Amino acid sequence: MRTLPSFDKNLKPHVTYLDATRDPQLSPVIEKAAEAWNTAWESGYQLLQSYAEIGTTDGLPHILIETGWTESGVLGETRICYPRRDSCPLTVIRLSALAPSWPSSVLQSVVAHELGHALGLDHTPDATCSRPSLMPAELNLDCMRVTPTTDEATAVASLYQIG
Template sequence: MRQKSAIFLTLIATAGFTLSTPSPSLAQSNYNHSTVGSGLPINPGNSLTLPGGMRTLPSFDGDGNPHVTYLDLTGDPQLSSVIQEAVKKWNTSWKSGYQLLQPDQELGVAGELPHILIETGWTESKVLGETRICYPRTTSCPLTVIRVSLFSPSWPSTVLQSVIAHELGHALGLGHTPDASCYRPSLMPEELNLDCMQVAPTKDEAEAVASLYGID
């Protein structure tokens, strides 16, 4: 079916704490992840990817190699360091060492816009992070936006890295893994369990993204 307008898919990671207190606690061991927005199913059948190949559409260099650029708008040194580490985990998950995710320096300068914006801000109640994918990209909706909670600088760095890497997974086309557990680790669980949370994609998750973008 032809797509006449952009589809907005909002992927929201919800936490077991509210944002009503200045320093939300991360003492609870499980954090729920849910999806709202378009109502499209996540992980149809046994697929790890979103329906219809939904993902952040890349640009291509002169040799036809894809790249997805991101711009860090958090303005926080700790967050920036964790974002870089989460990106590194993704880029080193492919055997070829292919650098699919690449940093952009500025917004609105000459040349194309970055593909992904990463920012902090107010999110819905109990939400740790959220990803909005505009698919396909249009002039009215040209960017994927990852937003992490305004309170995220107070989280342990491993929790923050897991959340950002998880949201990058959504931006790159992954849905949730419903049967993830400590016995079946996944970066993309429906529940984030602090006892066995992941900070990097699994082999299957990395291969699923590679197939979407045509990389080794």
């Protein structure tokens, strides 16, 4: 069962995060990926509650993005409500240690994908190049997206009772 934190519903919907990569190459691309989600909502969706909403619990930011993951073949990982699932103080997105060497389009796709997980999306099981998704189980360089599809933005919106 999903743990949804409660937020002030008057806050403007916005994905916020703490960029802990301290990497001048990664930071602007991470910003673009977050902006892609925010832009999706500004074009018709309103996020009332979000893991990624502005605010802190126990003095911690809700999304922390860091790099340094070294498991072979893993581009990024998202741990929702880390370390406790009951109060959901923090979601951690950890990117591969190789992330600084990726083309910026790949990095943006991976960060936007992980933000999708942070917001509550699972993988799209039937993603194909004829129907590209930001949330495929495996990144396909031939048809990767750097922004959420309308369906994906709608799916997140429905998790948070948008309307």
